[in-house]
Each structure stands twice: as C-alpha cells, then as structure tokens.
Amino acid sequence: MKIETKTAHFSSPLYLESGRILEPYEIIYETYGTINADKSNVILICHALSGSHHASGLYENDRKAGWWDGLIGDGKAIDTTRYFVISTNVIGSCFGSTGPMSDNYYTQEPYRLKFPVVTIKDMVHAQMQLLSQLGIYHLKAIIGGSMGGMQSLQFAVDYPNLADEIISLASTYATRPWTIGFNKVAIEAIRRDPRFNHGNYQKDTFVEDGCDGIAIGRIAGHISYLSPDSMDDKFGRNYVSNDGLFELFGRYEVERYMEYNTNNFSKIFDPLSYLYIVKAINTFNLSRGYDSLHDAISRIKARVHLISFSSDYLFFPSEMEHIANMMKRNNQPHTYLEVDSNYGHDAFLVELDKFEENIKDVLK
C-alpha cells in the first residue's frame, strides 16, 4: 500500500460558523493507494476525538499502527488496491492541522485561547477546501466513527451531491447532555490544572510528565468508551497483585488501566486542542442552520449507512436509530445495523470483524 503524508496550505480565509475567520490555515492528511484517472475512486476517512490523519500503516519506530489499520489497506474492507483513501486531520487538532497552539500568522505567536471555536460543520467545511484544492469534486464514500461519524453525517447534510455513500458508526444526530457531562470532566480538569495556566503553558510543558487535567478528564472518557459488561470481562474485580487491598491507594486492575492509558495520552495530546475538539463535539447538532432535524436530514441524497453498537454508552443505538427512522419515513436510501457487542463505544475501533463485511458490501 502506497502511503503519503502531506500538508495542504490555504491562504484564503475559512469562514467559520461562529462568524469568525481562520486565515491562513493548514490541513495535514494521509493518503493510501492510488487515485484513478477520472478520480472516481476516492474515499474520505474522518477521525474521532483522540485520532489523527494517521488511520492506517505503521510509521518507522512506532509500535502501534494507524487507528483503523485493520480496516484500511490492500485487500481489506476499505481496499486500497481499488480505492484512493484520504484521511485528514481536523482543524483544531494538535497533530499537524492548524489548531490553538499553531502560530497566528499575524502575531507569530500561538493562538492559545484566542483560537476561534470550530465546529463539526467547520471541520467539514475545511475538508471541502482540501478536496477542492486536490481537484476532487466527488467521493465514493465518506466514513467515520464517533466524531468522525458526526463529520460524515454533516457532509451528507451540508453537501448533498458530494458522496455516493455515507458510513457513520457509533455516532449521533446531536450530542446529548449525557455526553456533554462526560466532556465536562475534562474541561474542568484542564481549566483547573495549575500547569495549564489559563492556556499560557510552554509548548513542551507536558511532554515529560503529562498534563494532569487531560489525564483526569480522559478517565471519564475511557469510562464512556467501555461499558459495564466490557469492564467486567476485561478487569472484573481483580486487584493489582502488588497493591494492598487495604492500602488507601491500592488499585483494582480497572484503575491501573485508567492510569496507564490516560498518563500516556496526556503526554501526547495538547490540552488546548482537547478543549477545542471537545467543544466541537458538544456543539454538534445536525439541525443547526436548518429549520429542523427533519429539514436537515431531508437534504441528504447519498445512501447513508448507520452502524451502532448495542453496548455503546456514549452514543446510544437509539440515537442512530432515530436518524434511520427519519430517513425511512422520508423514503431516503439508507441501511441501519445495530451490532451486538459487549465492547462499548470503542467497538468501532476494536470489533472490526463485526461490521467489516457490511462496509465491504457498501463499497462493492
């Protein structure tokens, strides 16, 4: 599989939903496979909160491959021998696209808290500029899970003629207060972290020992990415063998898992980016800018494929079903699959075998 990483530069302003502009800006992206002559084999992949453009393949010196490596590649469900796959990094991110710690062109200082709020609509809008720069005006499919699934749906509503197929996994039509509540843990933990210093930290502050605010917020995140049953299966009530049951800070396995995952994450993810991306998730509402959700959904011309997971405690199956029911009443082409899973929200990253055939079918 041919992999390329590129950065696109945009000197014309990006008009944001807030009324503010972002100018200039950059989008980093990876591509897998080869584009055909009539550019008819392009698939766009959208990433989730903690993801990046690195969806597939293994970088040199990396232990872990891209976040959907099992799904994207030669002969895989998203087959790179047939399709040219573009995976972009959202604006607001800390992995290469313009975000809050990028230098403001006019001051040559990082934006920090002066970075404008970006929304899912804005992320999608920015990706449209990228496609335009690449001379790509039509996509075979747009695919994403969680926040990536929000983007794929937002594409479907805002740009009805862009893609043939929309695949949205483990996502929703509008973020509910339950999920906003989980995100609130991270927002407050970061805000109140003294080393965050109201956003005025130095760039390398958290490389060595991580950002406490992110680590704490991320524990709440991991709860919502798993499920009560998956935690029973994964950890049970097992105790870390060297810890004492009657020591105050002795830990259960589930606690060690939380520590390990969140500490690592807090060294690589920028806290300002986390705040901005969480804000984009919280403000996600397909109906904003339209008269109603029905009005928004009715605009869709693509075939929409909705995949939910029975044990998803972040975006419940009923939320995806709500979209499916609306499309059904409208006689709009769509499929809905509730995958039977114990794994929780993370199933869209982990239990690929449970839905890869469906994706293959859609792309056939």
Add this chain to the structure above:
Amino acid sequence: MKIETKTAHFSSPLYLESGRILEPYEIIYETYGTINADKSNVILICHALSGSHHASGLYENDRKAGWWDGLIGDGKAIDTTRYFVISTNVIGSCFGSTGPMSDNYYTQEPYRLKFPVVTIKDMVHAQMQLLSQLGIYHLKAIIGGSMGGMQSLQFAVDYPNLADEIISLASTYATRPWTIGFNKVAIEAIRRDPRFNHGNYQKDTFVEDGCDGIAIGRIAGHISYLSPDSMDDKFGRNYVSNDGLFELFGRYEVERYMEYNTNNFSKIFDPLSYLYIVKAINTFNLSRGYDSLHDAISRIKARVHLISFSSDYLFFPSEMEHIANMMKRNNQPHTYLEVDSNYGHDAFLVELDKFEENIKDVLK
C-alpha cells in the same frame, strides 16, 4: 417529631477488616421519635457517599432538610410517631464521626493518610458497637440506599439475628469495575490537586473556594447519579442564556448544573474523607470473608427487600436482581421491586413517591 443529635465515644478498640485497629473513636448520630419501653421499635438508617447522619428535619439557618426528610417523619413512610429512628454517620466521614482529619489520640494530630482503610464491614461493625452502647440488641429494620444499601446488606449477612427487615435500595452485592472507574476520576483528581498536598492541607483550606479535586471528581459522580434520559428531561441541549455558543467556555445547562453542584460540595466535603469513603465503596464485596456470595447470602435470616431503579447507571437493576434470584433459589424471604424511573441512581433520594408505599407495607 423529636430530633436529637448525639456523639457516642468508644474507648475500646474497633478491630478493622484490614487487621488494624481504630482506638478511640466516635460516632455522631441523630435520632427521630421516641424509643418504646421494650426497645422493639428501632429502625436504623444508613447513609450514602455524600450523606451524613442528618437524614431528616431542618436545622436552624439551613435551607435544605435532611437527605430523606420526605421519608422519615411523623406520619411518613418511616413513621416517627411509631418508630424510633437512628441515623448514624459512618466512620471515615467528615461530618462528626472519627475520620482521617480527626486527631489521632496519641499524637494529637490529624491522622490524614495514616488513617486506616475502613470498609463497609467496618462501618457496620462500628454501628454495632453504638447499638450495643445504647442497649439495643434488636432492630425492626435497617434501611439504606446506595452505600447505605451496601451497609444494610452487610448487616444482614454479618449479623443475621439483628433485624427483622432489611431494605436496600439502588445498591449491589459487590462494586463493579464500572463504578470503580467513576470513583477513579475523583481519586486521581484529588491526588493530583496541588492544594491537596499529599493530604497535608490545613483544615480550613477549602472552606472558601472549594477543593478542585473533589469538584472535578464529583462531576463524574453526578453523571453516574443521573441517566441519559433524565439529563435530556432536565437540561436538554439548552444553553446558559448569557453564555455564547461559540465561546470556548460557554456552557450548556448541564455544565452549569455540574459546576454549581460540585463547587458547593467541594467546600463542605473533606477530600481525605472522600478518598476513604470511596475506598470503602470500591472494596465492597458481600462475599469477602465467606466462601462465596452464595455462602454469604445464605446466612441471612431477615426478610430482605431489594429496590432497584430501571435507569440506575451506577448500580444496575441486574445487580439487585442477582441477589433476589439467589435468595429465591434458597427460599429465603425477600421481595424485589424494580421501580420504573427515568431519574437514574438519584431516584432513591428523589422519587420517594414511587417506593414509599412499599416501605410502609414492610413496616406495617
């Protein structure tokens, strides 16, 4: 209703599950109503994580009555014209019973992190000493919700001849990793709070502006006390009217609720006590000390009344049902009620009208 608040002093050691001892110690408690001549009308109430002995009545200058005021009082479901109700504050608490910020008798300094770990079994054991000091050897009933429900079940198992009726609401037989995960947010947020200072804070440190660690951990708590549907009903996607949707720190109503409740709480609840009580919840396991859960449950002689709430996302109905099924197979006298509720875990504090008749029936 006659209300008294008293503190009982114990100079003999309390042998703890950990093998350590607590000596001397105190238990603060409230009583409602009047004990009859043969002491046959006593009911014991056990409180939850954030609760105290103040279960009913209104203190002077207080805006809020005790946490089960709607249930305990003259003519109420737990009728204080008939029953003498004792509500104790658990050891480890910060509301008057001996806890980590109490002075160690031998050093005249607060225990802080040297306070021994206490378990639900220990809390119950301490309350037994109180009953003994009061000359009460038999109870009409022991009633509690959440951590209070754990205590009532632990009483049933450890002291089979003590009570006629056990009522346990919104509780479990052993804390699952899902709940331990929620508690982990608080543990890490408190530990990493610089003002917590490894437990070496001054006693009045958090009175003015609260403890960030508790406030953050408590947000995770409040998520688990509500439910996705109750949050939809209570907050929807409403925005705080003065906040800007496109301001980074603009807030949804659910976020304001979290801020308000957790900030207030973080001024009154001691962070060390929070850590110790959360530890007691995490280590709760009815089967510990017995060969199996079945062995533990089989000891019970009281009639057990289990009440779960359909939307409880902290202790799921299936957990209470598990106990009920075991008692059923054993032919042990019990009732099981799953209350249909949208309200989440907090229903046991809020939707009294949905189960007060059941409690009345039990106490008739």
